[in-house]
Amino acid sequence: MSLRARFIASFSVALLSALLIVSRGASAEDSGSNAPVIVFAAASLKNALDGISSAWQQDSGQTVKTSYAASSTLAKQLEEDAPAQIFISADLDWMNYAEGKGLIHPESRTNLLGNKLVLVAPKDSTIAIELKPGADLAKALGDGRLAVGNVDSVPAGKYGKAALEKLGIWSSVSNKLAQAESVRAALLLVSRGEAALGIVYQTDAVSDPGVKIVAAFPADSHPPIIYPAALTKKANAAAAAFLGYIRSTKAAPFFVAQGFTVLSKTEK
Numbered sequence: 001m002s003l004r005a006r007f008i009a010s011f012s013v014a015l016l017s018a019l020l021i022v023s024r025g026a027s028a029e030d031s032g033s034n035a036p037v038i039v040f041a042a043a044s045l046k047n048a049l050d051g052i053s054s055a056w057q058q059d060s061g062q063t064v065k066t067s068y069a070a071s072s073t074l075a076k077q078l079e080e081d082a083p084a085q086i087f088i089s090a091d092l093d094w095m096n097y098a099e100g101k102g103l104i105h106p107e108s109r110t111n112l113l114g115n116k117l118v119l120v121a122p123k124d125s126t127i128a129i130e131l132k133p134g135a136d137l138a139k140a141l142g143d144g145r146l147a148v149g150n151v152d153s154v155p156a157g158k159y160g161k162a163a164l165e166k167l168g169i170w171s172s173v174s175n176k177l178a179q180a181e182s183v184r185a186a187l188l189l190v191s192r193g194e195a196a197l198g199i200v201y202q203t204d205a206v207s208d209p210g211v212k213i214v215a216a217f218p219a220d221s222h223p224p225i226i227y228p229a230a231l232t233k234k235a236n237a238a239a240a241a242f243l244g245y246i247r248s249t250k251a252a253p254f255f256v257a258q259g260f261t262v263l264s265k266t267e268k
Contacts, residue, residue, distance in 0.1 A: 090115075118205050118216045121190065131163075148161075154180070159222045159223065
């Protein structure tokens with residue numbers, strides 16, 4: 001095993017071990033199996049997708065096992081032969097990566113959701129700022145840190161860096177970052193009061209009563225936030241059915257309730 005493979009395996013050995021056990025009973029050919037559908041999804045989808053999974057289980061009797069993490073982590077795990085059957089990324093780049101590696105069925109790929117980028121603070125914070133070109137974010141932070149997903153790999157971190165650069169703020173705060181492994185990890189730093197401010201999706205801010213939205217980033221300050229979804233090469237008929245459900249009018253209200261914009265919706 002290469003050093004890189006060892007690192008990936010150790011990063012989530014407990015999760016992958018459990019999923020590998022499940023996968024033995026759920027091959028791509030065994031479409032009639034009652035084994036859980038295995039989903040790899042961006043961390044910011046947890047609240048909505050948990051609700052959708054429960055609703056689908058009630059409708060179909062089929063269960064779902066979902067691993068939530070940064071899209072970069074999940075894509076790399078797919079490359080290491082993780083048994084996921086559906087992949088939902090928080091940006092186009094990591095889905096493009098998975099497609100380029102031959103890990104998904106391109107014909108199943110769809111742009112599922114949109115989101116917004118916001119600046120959050122602990123719920124009792126008195127910080128106030130308008131996110132416009134030249135805004136003095138460094139002053140607002142003071143001696144505090146700016147929590148953000150890793151700016152080189154985590155989609156929310158990449159969007160955040162792009163927005164700060166577009167607004168001319170990046171150079172003044174780049175040495176004040178608290179970079180996290182996922183957008184939910186960045187959110188937690190703010191919710192716990194370990195960071196003065198954080199850059200997360202609007203849907204994350206809604207999910208945590210420990211934070212409040214201080215400002216929203218202008219939509220034109222970063223690339224459009226798009227969540228693509230696709231079946232992986234390990235998908236079976238049950239996985240295809242669940243992806244269809246995720247795209248359906250039955251699932252849409254779960255996404256809307258969390259603040260997502262539904263881009264792909266089918267009648268079901």
